[in-house]
Amino acid sequence: MTGALPHSHVVVLSGAGISAESGIRTFRGGGGLWHDFRIEDVATPDAWRRDPEKVLAFYNARRRQLYSVEPNAGHRALAELEKDFAVTIITQNIDNLHERAGSTNVLHLHGELDKARSTADESLVYELGGKDICLGDTCELGGQLRPHVVWFGERVPELERAEDIVRRADVLLVVGTSLSVYPAANLAFLAPSHARKILVNPEIPDTVGLEAFECLGEPAAQALPRVVEELRNR
Ligand code: APR
Secondary structure (H helix, E strand, C coil): CCCCCCCCEEEEEECCHHHHCCCCCCCCCCCCHHHHCCHHHHCCHHHHHHCHHHHHHHHHHHHHHHCCCCCCHHHHHHHHHHHCCEEEEEECCCCCHHHHHCCCCEEECCEEEEEEEECCCCCCEEECCCCCCCCCCECCCCCEEEEEECCCCCCCCCHHHHHHHHHCCCEEEEECCCCCCCCHHHHHHCCCCCCEEEEECCCCCCCCCHHHCEEECCCHHHHHHHHHHHHHCC
16 A cells, blocks of 8 residues: 655545535435435436426525535545645535535536536536526526436436546545445545545445445544645655
8 A cells, every 4th residue: 555645646535424514414324315305206307307396496405505504624624635636526415515615626426506507408507606496497598497416317427537537546535425326436446556545434334345445434524634634744
């Protein structure tokens, strides 16, 4: 195992757990969003066809909450890493807390809550600035706007780019994800053998392949400042 060298490439794969201490609910586990909502009702193309109003209400509520919470010490520690390393954050999260903490290179695998996309032309993407999307809100072509998120059953457009990034990692930090949603979870296992691999999660997932990781069974806001300081001082 090799440590981080100056200018090495640190890749972070983050999930809902990194935002838990900011007050955003995770999806699974106790108190997870998927206990109160059915994926089939709010996060699939079928749900959108059946009841777009319900889907919009779900994401509008998430978006409103986004602006009542702040990045936590975990997000901020990852932003600090940019002082010493080339850092890419690949996040499954649709919140913008990595960016608000100061990270400048964030790839959103599952889309972004604060953006809308045209249903007439998927290349038309709009900043929402915290505003709701309502039925009747349209793009310049007249197509209804939808959340700019990847629903279950949809392809993950950024997947190949994310795979290439992980394959070039010298350090891979996997933080706050249950590793239960594919294809995102596969990314955790694509780093080269020389890469140092660290996992942060108070409940270490029971996933094959984690033997190569240093597993820290702690909340992100507690573990990441220490991990980042250690990487920076090597
Ligand atoms: N610090 C770090 N990890 C935490 C913390 C914390 N403070 N609190 C909870 N966790 C961990 C949980 O133990 C769990 O393993 O975060 C993980 C959250 O898992 P999920 O809710 O499944 O979230 P995630 O892995 O990001 O889900 C992937 O599923 O529903 C879809 O599209 C959604 O992007 C999401 C995808």
